[in-house]
Structure formats: C-alpha cells, structure tokens
Amino acid sequence: MTELRLRVNGATTVLSLPPQVSLLDALREHLGLTGTKKGCDQGACGACTVLADGVRINSCLALAVQYEDAEITTIEGLDHPLQTAFVRHDGLQCGYCTPGQLCSAVGMLAEHRAAPDGELTGAEIRERMSGNLCRCGAYNGIVDAIQEVASQEVAAR
Numbered sequence: 001m002t003e004l005r006l007r008v009n010g011a012t013t014v015l016s017l018p019p020q021v022s023l024l025d026a027l028r029e030h031l032g033l034t035g036t037k038k039g040c041d042q043g044a045c046g047a048c049t050v051l052a053d054g055v056r057i058n059s060c061l062a063l064a065v066q067y068e069d070a071e072i073t074t075i076e077g078l079d080h081p082l083q084t085a086f087v088r089h090d091g092l093q094c095g096y097c098t099p100g101q102l103c104s105a106v107g108m109l110a111e112h113r114a115a116p117d118g119e120l121t122g123a124e125i126r127e128r129m130s131g132n133l134c135r136c137g138a139y140n141g142i143v144d145a146i147q148e149v150a151s152q153e154v155a156a157r
C-alpha cells in the first residue's frame with residue numbers, strides 16, 4: 001500500500017492505495033466521485049477525462065500516485081458556462097460521455113487560449129475533441145455548444 005494525498009475539487013484526502021491504482025479508480029471507487037465515467041479503461045474513448053492543473057488527461061491511463069501534487073477537477077467540481085451551453089444545444093443524450101466531453105472541452109478551450117492559432121471552427125473543434133467518443137451521436141450539439149462558448153470568450157477579450 002502507498003499513502004497518498006489527493007487534492008480533488010478543492011478538498012484534500014489521504015488515501016492508502018496499492019501503487020498500481022489508476023486515478024480513475026481512485027476517484028470512483030475510493031473517493032466515491034462516480035461522475036467520471038469508465039468506458040474503455042484503455043485510453044480510447046475519453047469518458048474518463050478529468051483536469052489535472054487545468055490540463056485534460058485520461059484518468060484511466062494515469063496512476064493516482066503520479067498526481068499527488070496536482071489539483072484535480074472532476075465533473076463534480078466543474079463550474080463553467082459550457083455546462084449550460086451543452087443543455088441549451090442538446091449536447092447530450094444518454095449523458096454517459098458528457099462528463100468527459102465537458103472536462104475535455106474546458107481543457108481544450110484553455111489550450112487554445114494559451115496558444116491561439118486561428119478561429120475554432122466546427123472542423124477544428126471536432127479535431128481537437130476527437131479523443132472523446134459519443135455513442136449516441138450528440139456531436140452536433142456538443143460542437144455548437146463549444147463554438148458558442150469559444151466565441152463568447154473571444155468577444156469578452
């Protein structure tokens with residue numbers, strides 16, 4: 001067992017875990033934060049996306065012990081205009097992929113803000129969000145919601 005301190009959504013918890021436990025399992029099974037979803041558990045679907053110091057990561061591919069000093073944000077701690085935009089634009093159907101889509105989109109907008117390289121067109125958003133799969137096909141709503149929030153951010157600059 002390894003003792004580690006995880007800081008998630010502003011709260012710090014000390015856990016005693018086997019060193020091979022993924023960040024995803026630590027969140028879901030040890031902290032009870034089941035908003036982050038397990039899809040493929042091998043880095044292919046994006047359902048498990050969370051933010052680590054504002055950067056989007058696949059938590060199924062991350063070991064919890066690697067993130068001891070990071071500020072982790074899961075869907076339970078997210079507070080962003082994208083959330084209401086997803087609802088407005090019907091960017092969810094079953095909602096299973098939605099926590100990962102939202103965390104990924106927040107990280108993606110931050111990446112683009114830090115290194116702007118042209119307008120976030122629908123095609124560009126699709127490319128940047130291609131690691132997040134949605135089996136219900138809510139993609140059009142997701143892209144519209146992200147595009148709306150991206151243009152609001154540009155207008156506010």
Ligand code: FES
Binds near residue numbers: 040049
């Ligand atoms: S569950 Fe992590 S990428 Fe699919």
Ligand code: FES
Binds near residue numbers: 092093096098133136
């Ligand atoms: S809304 Fe169901 S998988 Fe995306």
